[in-house]
Amino acid sequence: MIGITSxxxxxxxxRLSRTSIARSMGWSAPAIMTVAQGERSICNxxxxxxxxxxxxxxxxxxxxRKEELDGLYLASTTLPFADRQNAGIVAAALNxxxxxxxxxxxxxxxxxxxxxxxxxxxxxxxxxxxxxxxATDRRETKAASMYEMWCGxxxxxxxxxxxxxxxxxxxxxxxxxxxxxxxxxxxxxYDYMWEERWIRDEGYSKIIPETVSALLDKLxxxxxxxxxxxxxxxxxxxxxxxxxxxxxxxGKVVDTMHEVCGETGCAHPLVMxxxxxxxxxxGERIVxxxxxxxxxxxxxxxxxxxxxxxxxxxxxxxxxGGGSIDDYPRWLTSRGIIExxxxxRAEIPMQTAMTALWRKRRMILGLVGGRCRRCGTPQYPRMxxxxxxxxxxxxxxxxxxxxxxxxxxxxxTGDFLAVSVDPPALYGMIQFEGGGRMMTDFTxxxxxxxxxxxxxxxxxxxxxVDTGRGNVNYFWKAVPVRGTGIVDDDPVR
Numbered sequence: 237m238i239g240i241t242s243x244x245x246x247x248x249x250x251r252l253s254r255t256s257i258a259r260s261m262g263w264s265a266p267a268i269m270t271v272a273q274g275e276r277s278i279c280n281x282x283x284x285x286x287x288x289x290x291x292x293x294x295x296x297x298x299x300x301r302k303e304e305l306d307g308l309y310l311a312s313t314t315l316p317f318a319d320r321q322n323a324g325i326v327a328a329a330l331n332x333x334x335x336x337x338x339x340x341x342x343x344x345x346x347x348x349x350x351x352x353x354x355x356x357x358x359x360x361x362x363x364x365x366x367x368x369x370x371a372t373d374r375r376e377t378k379a380a381s382m383y384e385m386w387c388g389x390x391x392x393x394x395x396x397x398x399x400x401x402x403x404x405x406x407x408x409x410x411x412x413x414x415x416x417x418x419x420x421x422x423x424x425x426y427d428y429m430w431e432e433r434w435i436r437d438e439g440y441s442k443i444i445p446e447t448v449s450a451l452l453d454k455l456x457x458x459x460x461x462x463x464x465x466x467x468x469x470x471x472x473x474x475x476x477x478x479x480x481x482x483x484x485x486x487g488k489v490v491d492t493m494h495e496v497c498g499e500t501g502c503a504h505p506l507v508m509x510x511x512x513x514x515x516x517x518x519g520e521r522i523v524x525x526x527x528x529x530x531x532x533x534x535x536x537x538x539x540x541x542x543x544x545x546x547x548x549x550x551x552x553x554x555x556x557g558g559g560s561i562d563d564y565p566r567w568l569t570s571r572g573i574i575e576x577x578x579x580x581r582a583e584i585p586m587q588t589a590m591t592a593l594w595r596k597r598r599m600i601l602g603l604v605g606g607r608c609r610r611c612g613t614p615q616y617p618r619m620x621x622x623x624x625x626x627x628x629x630x631x632x633x634x635x636x637x638x639x640x641x642x643x644x645x646x647x648x649t650g651d652f653l654a655v656s657v658d659p660p661a662l663y664g665m666i667q668f669e670g671g672g673r674m675m676t677d678f679t680x681x682x683x684x685x686x687x688x689x690x691x692x693x694x695x696x697x698x699x700x701v702d703t704g705r706g707n708v709n710y711f712w713k714a715v716p717v718r719g720t721g722i723v724d725d726d727p728v729r
Contacts, residue, residue: 238360239401239536242545244295245392245510246288247497247554249680251275254385256562261380268385274495275560277388279374281570281657282679282697285312286322286710288391289372290329290696294639296368296393299546302330305395307337307367309355311347311502313420314374315340316708325710326370328601329696331637337364345468345528347371347502348392353532355396356405366397373501378426379573386470388498392506392551402545403513403522403536409451412530415439436474440527444469445481447531448523455535457521459483462535464512466490466524468504496555502528511551516542557718570657582655586702588709598635603694603712605672606633614638614672636672639694639712643668650683666692666714679713691717 258272279288289310310323317325323338341351348371355367372391377384396405417435420427429435444467452458459465465488469475472494479489490512492499500507505526512522516538525533549557561567568574598604599617606618611627614636622629648664655661662678664686678686679697692714699711 237401237404237539238356238398239396239405239539240394240403240513241366241397241400241541242296242298242300242395242402243393243510243513243550244292244298244548245390245507245551245554246291246295246549247277247388247390247500247507247551247558248279248283248288249558250278250280251497251558251560252278252564252567253560253562256564257380257384259562260564265380268380268382271382271385271494276385276498277390277500277558278567278570279389280680282699282713283374283389284316284698284708285314285372285374285391286316286325286329286708287696287698288374288389289326289370289393292372292391292393293326293330293368293370295548295550296370296395297330298548300395302332304366304397305332305336305368306364307339307355307358308332309339309341309351309367309369311341311351311369311371312373313342313345313347313502314372314376315342317706318422325601328597329710331598331602331604331639344530345502346505346526346530346532347528348504348506349524349526349532349534350410352394352396352506353408353410353534356408356534359396359398360405366395369394369396369506371503371506373503375427375501376425376571379568382432383427383429386494386499388500390497390500390507390554391503392500392510394506394509400541400544401539402542403516403538406521406535406537407451407455408532408534409447409454410530410532411443411447411450413443414529415443416529432471436471440469440471440474441477441481443531444478444525444527447533448482448525451523451533451535457535459488461521462488462523463520464488464490464516464522466505466508466512466522468492468499468508468527470494470499493551502526507551513538513542514550514552518542566658578655578657581653584655586700586707586709587705588702588707600711603637603639605636605638607636608632609634612671614641614668614670616668616672616674638668638672638674639696641668641670641672641694643692643694643714645678645686645688645690645692645714645716646673647688648678648686650686662686677711677713678716680715685716685718693717 418429605616608622610629613624646665650660
């Protein structure tokens with residue numbers, strides 16, 4: 237049996253109220269008032285397509301042996317590097333094996349489903365056995381545009397294989413055509429969009445039904461035998477129309493999630509699929525389609541194994557942990573649409589020594605430290621001498637991954653003098669469970685959220701962006717776990 241063996245998702249914590257956009261820019265573009273309901277997900281300043289991919293992949297790998305992975309396909313139309321394999325950065329952050337295939341899949345909104353079909357066919361052929369597929373997008377949008385209202389940031393990951401399959405792959409059908417609803421030139425920041433009526437009438441309402449109908453015919457099934465139908469469409473009325481064309485009642489059609497996060501680009505079919513799998517029961521049949529210069533349609537049958545999948549955040553958990561803002565200028569600033577004066581302190585050299593990054597790649601990208609074989613003491617970074625004063629063993633360190641280890645805050649500060657896109661800069665000392673300490677930045681929080689003794693988890697984030705050279709420096713930051721109210725009894729300890 238071949239199919240999906242696990243799933244995960246990541247929607248950024250921050251959400252921007254669409255009414256705040258309309259309130260600020262409605263005078264310039266009155267049409268945006270028509271889609272001003274709900275909120276859209278937005279990346280924090282230290283998040284991008286790669287960090288979201290890592291977060292969703294970690295969610296997907298809960299309860300799975302990542303050592304078994306022999307492939308990683310990263311789908312996105314907003315990858316930060318044009319000539320550096322972005323999937324390789326994700327693999328390094330996840331501490332995956334070196335002897336595996338990694339690939340970037342891009343240049344179309346159906347890239348996520350294309351990567352999924354490719355992975356399934358590869359496993360079906362027997363060439364590979366466990367592949368991680370991650371789709372992620374952080375699309376740039378002009379202020380006061382319909383895209384700004386429609387789009388959202390997010391990622392989803394699916395693991396495919398031949399053991400413990402939770403959704404069996406029944407088949408797929410693809411339609412490839414150069415139907416241009418929008419495009420982005422290689423040197424351009426924003427998408428150029430064609431007329432909406434053209435996109436609705438000749439794009440969504442023809443290409444999606446044609447592809448899904450061809451898949452059903454290929455498999456010899458009817459829409460009556462489908463329990464959940466998934467396809468992204470930014471037009472609400474057109475989304476309902478497509479269901480009617482396919483003969484699907486409203487109960488079968490999975491919500492597009494416009495009001496809670498917006499459309500997350502090439503990740504959106506997989507985000508919606510994750511949302512459906514979270515609620516799916518054994519025996520249900522799911523059809524999912526991804527639209528973009530054609531269409532991909534896939535069919536899955538949910539199995540009993542879905543009942544035994546360990547708990548994870550998924551789409552529902554990510555959405556539940558969000559925080560809404562209506563500060564439109566903050567959104568424009570964090571996205572670089574408004575350029576603010578950050579002072580001369582921001583003029584420090586930003587060049588990354590690639591030689592040092594290569595030698596210390598596991599420490600920096602994978603947050604790998606050491607643990608002493610003699611006394612069991614973990615430490616970060618890994619050193620030649622054990623940090624335990626009662627041990628002091630020489631060259632006794634084995635690799636030890638700190639990213640999944642829970643930690644608590646030992647010290648913290650809010651620094652208004654340090655350079656920060658979102659001041660104050662928050663940083664301090666954290667203590668890992670079982671041993672090991674490190675100085676780190678705090679993110680996805682405010683100064684008032686921090687307390688000594690508060691639990692934190694580690695998240696892969698952007699540390700700094702070298703705009704002059706087009707490079708992004710990534711590292712791990714601490715994210716406070718909200719709602720615990722835990723305070724250390726001995727702050728000095």
